[in-house]
Amino acid sequence: MARLNAIPGVPVLIACLAILLIWDLLSRVVMVSGLPPPWGALQEVPVILTDKESLVNILASLRRMSIGFSLAVAFAVPVGLLMGRSRLVAAFFNPLFMIIYPVPKAALMPIIMLWLGVGEMSKILVIFLGVSLPVIYHSYQGSKAVEEKMLWSAAAMGLGPMARLLRVVFPAALPEIMVGCRTGVVLALITMVTSEMIARQTGIGNIFFNALDMAQYDTVYAMIIVIGILGFLCDWGFEAVRRMLLGWAAPVHDIAVGSA
Amino acid sequence: MSALHAVWRRNISETLAGALPIVLALGIWYVISAWNFAPASLLPSPVTVFRRFLVLLGDPQFLQNAGATLYRLFVGFGIAVMLGIGIGILAAGNRTVAALMQPVIRVLAPVPKIALYPALVLMFGFDHSSKIALVVADALFPILLATYQGAVAVDPKLVWSARAAGASQTRCLFTIVLTAALPSILTGARIGLIIACIVVFLAEMILSTDGLGQLLVRAARNFQTVDMFVPIIAISMLGLLLNAAFNMLSKRLLVGFPSQN
Numbered sequence: 001m002a003r004l005n006a007i008p009g010v011p012v013l014i015a016c017l018a019i020l021l022i023w024d025l026l027s028r029v030v031m032v033s034g035l036p037p038p039w040g041a042l043q044e045v046p047v048i049l050t051d052k053e054s055l056v057n058i059l060a061s062l063r064r065m066s067i068g069f070s071l072a073v074a075f076a077v078p079v080g081l082l083m084g085r086s087r088l089v090a091a092f093f094n095p096l097f098m099i100i101y102p103v104p105k106a107a108l109m110p111i112i113m114l115w116l117g118v119g120e121m122s123k124i125l126v127i128f129l130g131v132s133l134p135v136i137y138h139s140y141q142g143s144k145a146v147e148e149k150m151l152w153s154a155a156a157m158g159l160g161p162m163a164r165l166l167r168v169v170f171p172a173a174l175p176e177i178m179v180g181c182r183t184g185v186v187l188a189l190i191t192m193v194t195s196e197m198i199a200r201q202t203g204i205g206n207i208f209f210n211a212l213d214m215a216q217y218d219t220v221y222a223m224i225i226v227i228g229i230l231g232f233l234c235d236w237g238f239e240a241v242r243r244m245l246l247g248w249a250a251p252v253h254d255i256a257v258g259s260a
Numbered sequence: 261m262s263a264l265h266a267v268w269r270r271n272i273s274e275t276l277a278g279a280l281p282i283v284l285a286l287g288i289w290y291v292i293s294a295w296n297f298a299p300a301s302l303l304p305s306p307v308t309v310f311r312r313f314l315v316l317l318g319d320p321q322f323l324q325n326a327g328a329t330l331y332r333l334f335v336g337f338g339i340a341v342m343l344g345i346g347i348g349i350l351a352a353g354n355r356t357v358a359a360l361m362q363p364v365i366r367v368l369a370p371v372p373k374i375a376l377y378p379a380l381v382l383m384f385g386f387d388h389s390s391k392i393a394l395v396v397a398d399a400l401f402p403i404l405l406a407t408y409q410g411a412v413a414v415d416p417k418l419v420w421s422a423r424a425a426g427a428s429q430t431r432c433l434f435t436i437v438l439t440a441a442l443p444s445i446l447t448g449a450r451i452g453l454i455i456a457c458i459v460v461f462l463a464e465m466i467l468s469t470d471g472l473g474q475l476l477v478r479a480a481r482n483f484q485t486v487d488m489f490v491p492i493i494a495i496s497m498l499g500l501l502l503n504a505a506f507n508m509l510s511k512r513l514l515v516g517f518p519s520q521n
Contacts, residue, residue, distance in 0.1 A: 096278070102498075104458040193374055197374065
């Protein structure tokens with residue numbers, strides 16, 4: 001067992017099998033109503049992934065998600081870094097972010113749709129809002145923890161404030177920024193799914209409610225599996241990128257948790 | 261004395277700097293609606309929104325919906341706290357449990373739990389229980405992980421001393437490890453509380469017959485913009501209040517622990 005666990009990927013596979021088995025038991029033995037055995041849903045997964053229309057829907061959702069995520073990172077990292085290096089900037093933004101923090105971002109969807117219409121813009125904006133805060137927070141923490149001596153040395157060697165931020169603070173804070181990005185990418189997926197479930201027009205949310213309305217319960221569960229796999233892949237992919245970029249930093253055993 | 265004065269002055273200027281963006285945002289909102297840059301049907305004036313909020317606070321129907329939301333929030337959060345602390349402590353105390361739990365959590369934690377909601381509605385129906393189940397699924401992981409990480413980091417010497425003094429293994433787990441991990445557990449619970457607050461609202465927006473989230477959706481369908489703002493402000497204020505209350509409770513509970521920021 002211990003040797004099996006050491007092979008990468010095996011614990012995850014075992015965990016997936018265990019989850020499916022528990023699901024099967026719940027549906028067969030405990031007879032939870034409305035819960036079909038997992039095998040029908042599993043068979044439905046390739047059907048969804050080969051169906052052209054749902055594939056287009058899913059890809060459109062993923063595209064919105066990556067645009068929103070990239071915009072949020074591009075905005076949040078500089079803001080976070082500045083907050084970490086300047087007391088005034090931190091004092092300026094902190095109360096505002098504290099107030100925004102408990103606002104359910106995906107719940108802004110109806111209002112934003114009122115302003116920007118039902119198109120791509122409003123969906124991307126909601127994802128942007130959902131991702132920004134954790135990335136700002138982690139960049140802020142990372143930049144605050146940069147060792148002063150490194151900054152002094154850089155200043156002594158003639159680096160200006162902008163160059164110091166770019167060449168000293170940014171790389172030193174990168175491990176913490178990556179933690180923020182990893183939380184952020186999971187949050188981007190969560191916000192994307194939530195906002196589409198609220199708006200119900202296109203993308204993943206559309207597939208969900210079409211299936212629910214037509215009582216195709218296997219498709220509903222298959223969509224859950226697809227979204228679950230997406231979430232796991234986002235998290236795992238980011239961890240792989242982090243390990244590649246930041247082999248020098250101590251690994252952060254931080255399992256991404258988040259919510260819109 | 262003058263050093264104290266300088267600190268004081270800095271605190272004042274920092275508070276002012278912090279108030280600035282909030283005042284600015286409210287000011288821009290007011291100016292846009294007062295000078296008719298945007299029609300009131302798209303962006304009602306902040307004064308109208310807050311007045312409507314105060315009116316609704318006295319409206320029994322609004323309070324009933326808010327009560328349904330609060331009930332789901334607290335029941336779900338309570339179950340998540342019990343499950344999270346229980347499983348977390350168990351995993352910290354037993355290596356087999358930890359080895360079994362870790363990959364499962366690794367797979368389940370990054371899954372968007374909101375996607376489970378349609379299935380939860382199929383299983384538990386439209387009533388309270390489907391929303392409570394979703395709150396549990398979402399709030400569980402931060403609490404569970406914080407408990408586990410906090411419990412694993414407890415100084416083993418504390419446990420050894422208790423064992424040497426004759427405490428049983430289970431007794432150690434609950435009196436020593438649980439107490440020593442309290443700061444970490446409370447941090448996890450605070451995150452879980454805010455998540456619960458957000459998730460219950462979103463679930464009510466997606467499929468529900470009552471609750472604050474449903475009020476927002478209903479207002480959106482009827483194009484009543486003012487009533488769309490009120491539930492969002494209500495749930496955000498609730499989140500802020502719960503956060504503040506939880507921080508106060510933590511401070512009370514953590515008297516004597518080394519302070520952490």
